[in-house]
Amino acid sequence: MDERTVITIGREFGSGGHEIGMKLAEKLGIKCYDKELLELAAKESGLCEELFASQDEKPTNSFLYSLVMDTYSLGYTNSYVDMPINHKVFLAQFDAIKKLAERESCVIVGRCADYALEDNPYAVSVFIKASLDERVQRIKRIYELNDSKAADLIQKTDKRRASYYNYYSSKKWGEAKSYNLCIDSGLVGIDGAIDMILKFIELKEKNMGKDI
Template sequence: MDERTVITIGREFGSGGHEIGMKLAERLGIKCYDKELLELAAKESGLCEDLFASQDEKPTNSFLYSLVMDTYSLGYTSSYMDMPINHKVFLAQFDTIKKLAQRESCVIVGRCADYALEDNPFAVSVWIKADLDVRIQRIKKLYDLSDNKAADMIQKTDKRRASYYNYYSSKKWGEAKSYDLCLDSGQLGIDGSIDLILKYIELKEKNNKQ
């Protein structure tokens, strides 16, 4: 791997994107940021960390809630202060993602990271999918749910993530042209998916040096 590489992972719920991100980072000896990004963004922005948890990958929020939770914001200009809280949270995450990519190699899961870093030459954007049956079995086991409840959880989570991504980015969630590499973890497995991502990075860096 070159001096700096940032891998962003977009994922269908239940496809194993988080596990792939964590194990990929471990293989490379770098950090993986998923929920950890929320804590970091809160620290760097001065916004209350609870705001990031409540707004995590959600596209919109009620106007009343925005007004109430605005009292948590600190140290920003009046124009920023007038902004709805969901926009503040997104911008804080967006800024944190860009700063991370400038200072270290890492893996970032979700949060429109591929969009934030689309002009970054060190970034590799990955989309991970799997057939619904595969995802149902994974979520069923992880959360001890029935097939129907697992399927419902998948549908709602995917819908929320897609709405968030499509709302804040100029691209479409899950559309192949939005990413550098798209793979099916149901076909490849967790380790096979990691191997493919690593091979892609190796080939990309080799090609860039020619």
């Protein structure tokens, strides 16, 4: 692995994306950030951590967002003070992800991390999916739900994640061209998905050379 590699993991609910991220990080001897990113962003931004938890991967319907992002991208960060809270939370998280990727190798699960790091040559974006049946079985086991309730939870969680991602990024959640690598964990398993990610990183670095 390069001197610094950041793996971002987008995931369908119940596909094992979090478990893959944790095991991958352990195998590489680096940290995995999922909910931990909320604490980090709160600390670096000075905002209350509870705000990040309440807004975590939840969509917004505000028409002001494009204006806010245009202003932010031009460097007018004074407008940050007057932003709606969901925009403050997203941009604080966005900044935390970029800073994190600049200082250490890590795995980041969800939260539009692939979008935040799309211009980072050290970043590898992965999306984990699985069939609905595979995911229902996994969610039933983890949360002790019946088939109907597990399927309903999956549908609602995926809809929320997709809305959040599609709103805040310029890409489409779960669409192959939005990521470097898409894996069906139902077909290859958790360990198989980890092996595929590691092999992808190896081939990427070999192809690009060590001087990226």
